[in-house]
Amino acid sequence: MKKNNYILKGGRVIDPKQNIDKVMDVGIQNGKFANSETIKDAEIINVSGLIISPGFIDMHVHLRQPGGNHKETIKTGTRAAAAGGFTSLVAMPNTNPAADSTATIEYIRTHTRDDGVVKVYPSGAMTKGGNGKQMASIGSLKEAGVVALTDDGHCIQNFEIMKNIVEYSKTFNLPILDHCEDEDQFTGGVMHKGYWSTVLGMKGIPNTSEALMIARNIMISRDTDWDIHMQHISAKESVDLLRDAQAKGVRVTAEVTPHHISLTDENIKYYDTNYKMNPPLASEEDRLSLIEGLRDGTISVIATDHAPHSETEKLVEFNYAPFGIIGLETAVSVCLTELYHKEVLNISDFISKFTKGPADVLKMEKLGTIIEGKDADITILDLNKEHTICKKSFYSLARNTPFDGYKAKGKAVATIVDGGFIYSELNDIVGSIQK
Amino acid sequence: MDHIWKKKDLLSLYDLNADEITEILDTAEEFKKVNQRNVKKVPALRGKTIVNFFVEPSTRTILSFELAEKRLSADTINISASTSSLKKGETLLDTVRNIEAMQVDLVVIRHSAPGAADFLAKNLNVGVINAGDGAHSHPTQGLLDIFTMREKKGSIKGLNVSIIGDILHGRVARSNIWGLLKLGANVTICGPRTLVPREFEQIGVRVCDKIQDALEGADVVNMLRIQQERQEGGFFPSTAEYSKYFALNKRTIKYLSPDALIMHPGPINRGVELDSEIADGPQSVILEQVTNGLAVRMGVLYLITGFLNNEKK
Known part of the structure; x- marks a missing residue:
């Protein structure tokens, strides 16, 4: 519902970027943050007992459009984001065609404007068609509006090609997001290599497939003095490498997904393909190491790697199912349960992983923080709301989640974009998104 | 009933x-x-x-x-x-x-x-x-192997069973291991490390590198078929070298007790993992398995x- 002038009253406002954590009023005027004391004729909305946060950012989302509209679209994906508490997304470029040209970026921006309900920031492919070999037109992509570059889903294997792309991107001030995977070690693998792959007789993917490319990227980042962000890290070895590199001042950052901090390879023992993703769910030791990485700051971002697939595509033999699960509508609930309520992160550090963390990686200073005169994008959390995740109620076109039936504590209960309530479970406030 | x-x-x-x-x-x-x-x-x-x-x-x-x-x-x-x-x-x-x-x-x-x-x-x-x-x-291969062992040796409990060969790609090995452990046997697996996952130690299986160690004291030895494509996959250099170190042949059978059973799930690569005379010899129960x-x-x-x-x- 569009509201012009109002004040969110009595909420606990947490903005890690500005070190704000206090009960205070937040004013919104004509879609922008405003001084609550000077807004005229403002409606009062009581949000006492709730957390008011800058809008959450998910910097790793596959919206599938163009080319994969049977899995997800910009329309359904951004509604799923709204229902999950996200106001901004970074769309991955491995669409069909790949987002390697200004035309595709323009297509995504147009459809976001027409069909989207949250903000979609496109990322561009590093290589043409994501082929891992020829550099894409990076300067033009920047001009068309991409916020980062990635070949997500694949990893450039050649050191020289990768290094040249990182250096070239620095010219245009674009951060690199990398899916770290050594293909020689990965090929044919369907799950984490370890005890459970041995028991189940499935081809394993060793941790070193990811860690080897993390080590490579650390060297490239050091040599080029440019930013490389490691996507969806899963292995203990990766966390250890990044911690050491960051201590030496290398410009590397990392994200982790909600599923890698809450599930392990043991979940695969019944061959449910909703536990099949890349990188794979790893061992309990890896899981604990990722949580430690979040706690000590080595990992500054939580991102979903929302990867929709149709039920038909997933309902096959484990070996033949596509990698990936959806996450937009479960991430905040699962992470509040697993990280905040289990006392891994306090609420300010928790919010930072969804706001300041991704905004810093993306070099978007005005995003993920509350600034007077800037877009009023807000996520409202009820930290203690108990609920059971039910995939039937999702806004996403896809249902490929391992969290159906998960008992969660804590939820995003309202999502505000440009001052408008697009999703709301608050009394008397109706959100605008419809199924 | x-x-x-x-x-x-x-x-x-x-x-x-x-x-x-x-x-x-x-x-x-x-x-x-x-x-x-x-x-x-x-x-x-x-x-x-x-x-x-x-x-x-x-x-x-x-x-x-x-x-x-x-x-x-x-x-x-x-x-x-x-x-x-x-x-x-x-x-x-x-x-x-x-x-x-x-x-x-x-x-x-x-x-x-x-x-x-x-x-x-x-x-x-x-x-x-x-x-x-x-x-x-x-599972039915594992069960028929265990059936044969029980028939010949009376009981599975306490039996020393060695499985030799490609454990990594082997469904026969996995079925034998679980069935035998549940009935109280002592299981040893042996072969080149590229084909023998150490993870099995976590469930109480003994892992050894030398065929001599797997044969000594064994009541049953189950020789697994070694597939040509594993050589192409880079798991070992050649079937000749594999045979030299991991085959049951005239040279290595001396480590095996004359009472021990020799099993193989078939089809046999005669002369690769198992010598012909031994496959057809008095200790072999390969056709009885069938x-x-x-x-x-x-x-x-x-x-x-x-x-x-x-x-x-």
């Missing part, structure tokens, strides 16, 4: 407890007697329909299942990947849903993907018997259909 067996499917020995395994072995003993009669057929499964769906090719396993089904008086049909509509792009689940829609009682499935039988069993009401799913499991396989499969079919009959009542 009240049976311990209460399952519509046989997927892997990992899923079974010692009592369930023992009941299968005891039932198989009765059917072994049937197979030694002049008239080798009993009416136990009359009126039942069984489809043997072998997506991955097989000779002896499908023959053994089909004979077992026919000796129990079931009606059977065999289909393979090339004669099924998988070739037309139908999914495995849809193909088997169609089979189920024709009121078939049991599907015996062989498939190259691990978990394929589990996947079907979970999504369908028809009974599913796993006849081998990739490197995961081949004989017992028939009885074990009859036992499994009998127990599962018995359970399905009770469910329908």
